[in-house]
Amino acid sequence: MAETIPAGSTTDGAIQVGQPIDARVSTPASFDVADFPVPHGREEEWRFTPLERLRGLHDGTAVADGAVKVEVTSPEGVTVETVGRDDARLGRAGKPVDRVAAQAYSSFEKASVVTIAKETVLTEPVRIAVHGEGGTAFAHQLVEVGAFAEAVVVIDHTGDATLAANVEFVIGDGAKLTVVSVQDWDDTAVHAAQHTALVGRDATFKSVVVTFGGDLVRLHPRVIYGAPGGEAELYGLYFTDNGQHQEHRLFIDHDTPHCRSNVAYKGALQGQDAHAVWIGDVLIRAAAEGTDTYELNRNLVLTDGARVDSVPNLEIETGEIVGAGHASTTGRFEDEQLFYLMSRGIPADEARRLVVRGFFAELVQQIGLPDVEERLLSKIEAELEASVA
Amino acid sequence: MATLEIHDLHVSVEAENGPREILRGVDLTVKQGETHAIMGPNGSGKSTLAYSLAGHPKYTVTGGTVTLDGEDVLAMSVDERARAGVFLAMQYPVEVPGVSVSNFLRTSATAIRGEAPKLRTWVKEVKEAMARLQMDPAFAERNVNEGFSGGEKKRHEILQLELLKPKIAILDETDSGLDVDALRIVSEGVNRVRESGEIGTLLITHYTRILRYIKPDYVHVFAAGRIAESGGPELADKLEAEGYEAYVKGGATL
Numbered sequence: 001m002a003e004t005i006p007a008g009s010t011t012d013g014a015i016q017v018g019q020p021i022d023a024r025v026s027t028p029a030s031f032d033v034a035d036f037p038v039p040h041g042r043e044e045e046w047r048f049t050p051l052e053r054l055r056g057l058h059d060g061t062a063v064a065d066g067a068v069k070v071e072v073t074s075p076e077g078v079t080v081e082t083v084g085r086d087d088a089r090l091g092r093a094g095k096p097v098d099r100v101a102a103q104a105y106s107s108f109e110k111a112s113v114v115t116i117a118k119e120t121v122l123t124e125p126v127r128i129a130v131h132g133e134g135g136t137a138f139a140h141q142l143v144e145v146g147a148f149a150e151a152v153v154v155i156d157h158t159g160d161a162t163l164a165a166n167v168e169f170v171i172g173d174g175a176k177l178t179v180v181s182v183q184d185w186d187d188t189a190v191h192a193a194q195h196t197a198l199v200g201r202d203a204t205f206k207s208v209v210v211t212f213g214g215d216l217v218r219l220h221p222r223v224i225y226g227a228p229g230g231e232a233e234l235y236g237l238y239f240t241d242n243g244q245h246q247e248h249r250l251f252i253d254h255d256t257p258h259c260r261s262n263v264a265y266k267g268a269l270q271g272q273d274a275h276a277v278w279i280g281d282v283l284i285r286a287a288a289e290g291t292d293t294y295e296l297n298r299n300l301v302l303t304d305g306a307r308v309d310s311v312p313n314l315e316i317e318t319g320e321i322v323g324a325g326h327a328s329t330t331g332r333f334e335d336e337q338l339f340y341l342m343s344r345g346i347p348a349d350e351a352r353r354l355v356v357r358g359f360f361a362e363l364v365q366q367i368g369l370p371d372v373e374e375r376l377l378s379k380i381e382a383e384l385e386a387s388v389a
Numbered sequence: 390m391a392t393l394e395i396h397d398l399h400v401s402v403e404a405e406n407g408p409r410e411i412l413r414g415v416d417l418t419v420k421q422g423e424t425h426a427i428m429g430p431n432g433s434g435k436s437t438l439a440y441s442l443a444g445h446p447k448y449t450v451t452g453g454t455v456t457l458d459g460e461d462v463l464a465m466s467v468d469e470r471a472r473a474g475v476f477l478a479m480q481y482p483v484e485v486p487g488v489s490v491s492n493f494l495r496t497s498a499t500a501i502r503g504e505a506p507k508l509r510t511w512v513k514e515v516k517e518a519m520a521r522l523q524m525d526p527a528f529a530e531r532n533v534n535e536g537f538s539g540g541e542k543k544r545h546e547i548l549q550l551e552l553l554k555p556k557i558a559i560l561d562e563t564d565s566g567l568d569v570d571a572l573r574i575v576s577e578g579v580n581r582v583r584e585s586g587e588i589g590t591l592l593i594t595h596y597t598r599i600l601r602y603i604k605p606d607y608v609h610v611f612a613a614g615r616i617a618e619s620g621g622p623e624l625a626d627k628l629e630a631e632g633y634e635a636y637v638k639g640g641a642t643l
Contacts (some may be wrong), residue, residue: 107514138513288618300487340483340533344493344549345471345500358487358532384393 029306033060033106037097045098048277048309050245053216055136055190057100068110068161075124078151079115089113090142093168093196094224097251101194101220104138104164111140113340114153118146118172125152125369132161132189139165143179146201147172153179154372157213160186169197171205173227180207180372184379185213187244194220199259201227205206209265210369211238211246212379218247225256232261235366236278237376239383240306242271247280250295254288260322263295266363268356269306270383278328280312284321292322299330300359302352353384391421391458391474391556393442393589398453400434400441408449411437411613415453419557419589426592426600426625429611430633434482435593438611439561440593443477444470457557472501474556474628478546478563490545491515493533494552501553518551523576540571547578558582559591564599576602597629612636 027036038059039046039109046058056062072080083090090111095104121326128141145151149172157163171177183191191214197205211217223232240246252261267276280295299308312326333355341351360380367373400412411434411605419425429435439450442455442466455462456475465473484487485493494515499505506514519526534542543563550558560579564572580603582588600608600622607614608624610633617636618624 014582103562216415334483337465337485339443339445340485341493341497342467343471343477344478344497344553346470346496347468347500349467350496350500354488354492355485356487358485358489358492 003323013098016033027098029097030102031091031105033099033102036102040296045249048275049247050216052188053190053245054100054192055161057103057136057164057190057192060103062103062136062162062164064107064136064138066137066161067133068137068139068163069129070139070141071129071131072112072114073127073129075122075126076116077117077120077122078126079117081113081115082110082218083113084110087111087113089138089144090168093170093198094222096166096194097220097222098194100164100192100218101138101166104140104166104193107138107164108140109138111142113142113144116145116149116151119148121150122152124376125154128153128155130155132157132159132163132185133160134160136162139163140167141165142168142170143177145171145172145175145177145371147285148174150176151178152369153177154369155179157181157183157185157191160188163193165191165193166384167193167195169195169205171200171203173201173202174203176204178208178368180210180367180369181219182372183209183211183214183217183219186219187215188215190216191337192216192218193359194222196222196224197232199223199225199230200233202229204231206233207235209234209236209248211236212383213247214244216245218245218249220249220251222251222253223261224253225259228256230256230257230259232259233354233366234261234265234383235363236265236267237360237363238265238267238276239380240267240274240276241383242384243273245275245277247277249277249281251281252283252293254282254284254291254293257288258290259288260292261295262293264363264366265296266298266300266360267308268300268302268359269308270302272305272333274306275309276307277309278311280326280328282314282324282326284314284316284318284324286317288320289320290317291324293324295326297328298359300356301330302356325335349384353381356380356384391535391589392517393419393462393475393557394454394456395442396454398438398441398455399451399516400437400448402448410616411448417609417616418637419591421556421589422586424530424583424590424592424603424605425607425609426605427469427609427611428594428597428625428628429527430637431595433611434614435611435618436561439477439559439591439593442470442475442559443446443467468500476553476555476558477545478550478551478558480562480565482534482542482546486534486535489530490533491529494529494549497549498552508553515552518548521551521581522548523574524548540568543567543571543575544578547575547632550582551578554585555588557589557591559593561593562595563592564594564596572599573602579603589632597625600625610636
């Protein structure tokens with residue numbers, strides 16, 4: 001239904017002239033929620049999202065009446081602070097790109113700031129536990145990694161919440177940051193967040209986004225390169241069940257020469273009205289010579305009644321690049337595959353498990369954190385068992 | 390001794406204007422150590438017989454019985470049939486993306502044997518079986534049937550036959566689409582399994598060509614959903630000379 005509505009329209013009926021920072025967004029990025037008209041659902045960036053399930057995060061009616069508990073566990077060499085809105089370090093990675101992110105930016109009261117000093121190499125991950133205790137909340141987090149420092153940060157979302165948030169990653173020159181964000185919410189939660197990474201000179205950013213839970217999850221992982229030589233790897237896994245809406249909207253802004261990006265998101269879907277949306281926007285600007293980028297999205301539909309919208313976009317403004325490509329496929333686990341595996345003695349539930357594990361295996365191995373990998377695999381098992389039961 | 394008994398089997402499929410009967414009373418007994426060739430023109434129901442025995446959900450059994458050593462095969466699910474010892478080498482094996490051949494073979498062997506094969510002996514077993522079928526070892530790391538050539542798919546089917554050691558093997562047009570070399574290699578694989586004397590083979594084919602490599606004990610001509618004539622290997626020679634003409638006259642095909 002959604003795809004029959006023309007894209008690119010704005011609330012005042014005029015088509016934007018002149019490109020905002022992201023060519024496919026109808027309103028330029030801004031910290032101020034007032035700069036964004038209330039979306040009506042036909043805008044390109046909102047056309048897949050069921051607005052009525054955002055609980056007012058998009059139209060100003062959401063009131064911060066809830067609580068989200070943020071606990072940071074960190075090894076030595078990490079500074080953890082809770083700061084006010086006026087802290088000058090906030091907002092440097094980039095501006096909010098949609099009304100919900102701007103609402104979060106305009107509404108949060110305290111921000112968590114995690115700093116890894118320059119040249120500090122952490123041997124243990126920093127763990128940020130975000131636990132929803134019901135109601136609506138607005139949050140802001142900043143992770144800053146100094147020059148030549150190396151860190152792994154695991155952000156774990158659990159519980160129930162209606163949460164709008166911005167998470168910033170500021171990665172110093174030559175630094176390496178891996179961020180694993182797990183959305184393991186209760187099935188009642190609504191989570192809309194923008195994760196913006198500013199990648200320094202010769203710095204490496206690796207993002208792993210894992211989404212299982214929630215009634216509605218809508219994430220914007222974004223990468224901006226502050227200087228040449230940056231490298232970004234963005235991996236994602238999602239398992240979308242009955243009635244869940246899980247949306248991942250990636251944007252990689254190649255605005256600087258000689259940067260690389262690699263995106264691989266994989267999702268499995270099962271059950272009635274399971275809806276996954278994947279948008280992969282890569283923009284290679286005229287200045288970004290020597291860019292090397294590839295993005296991939298694969299979906300595996302396990303049952304009838306599920307829906308996938310997968311939209312890779314590649315916009316290239318210079319021919320002086322190393323490589324640029326994208327791929328998107330959505331396949332079904334078909335009765336014929338099930339028959340084939342069963343005809344070799346493999347029971348139906350095990351056959352399904354074999355296929356799903358195989359589908360995710362390569363990506364799971366990219367995470368590089370055994371405890372997260374384990375948890376992920378057991379989560380996949382649990383999701384599958386629920387489907388078989 | 391394992392015996393597959395098919396008695397008065399009737400099978401239909403769902404067609405646009407209601408169910409259509411394809412098998413119209415098939416009677417056949419296959420004993421361990423025997424090889425039966427089932428030959429017939431296109432559309433005579435040969436493949437339907439193969440898939441019905443394996444339990445494909447597309448086919449509905451409307452009458453008759455199938456037993457393996459007295460056990461009711463028709464009451465078993467697809468995987469139960471396989472574990473009971475029925476193996477179907479498919480004409481068009483299905484691609485299973487994301488599942489490597491080695492993982493698939495091991496999972497399957499574990500299910501059929503009732504316990505996971507010991508890793509060390511298993512690796513050796515697979516390697517040797519692949520070598521006999523002249524399969525590149527790199528094959529094990531590819532996804533099941535994904536991007537396989539026709540010949541590779543058939544070798545992979547016979548590899549499974551060798552590893553899973555069923556009581557009854559149904560080979561559905563395993564010869565189709567194979568060049569002479571591949572046909573020889575695949576036939577040798579089937580013969581190795583047959584030589585054990587522990588398997589009953591149901592060889593379904595359109596052509597007599599494969600019978601030069603795999604010698605049947607019995608030949609049955611399939612027409613219009615049932616066995617029209619049975620005999621020894623000499624019946625194949627007759628078919629080679631005369632074709633199926635005699636069996637399709639009078640609109641006997643479906």
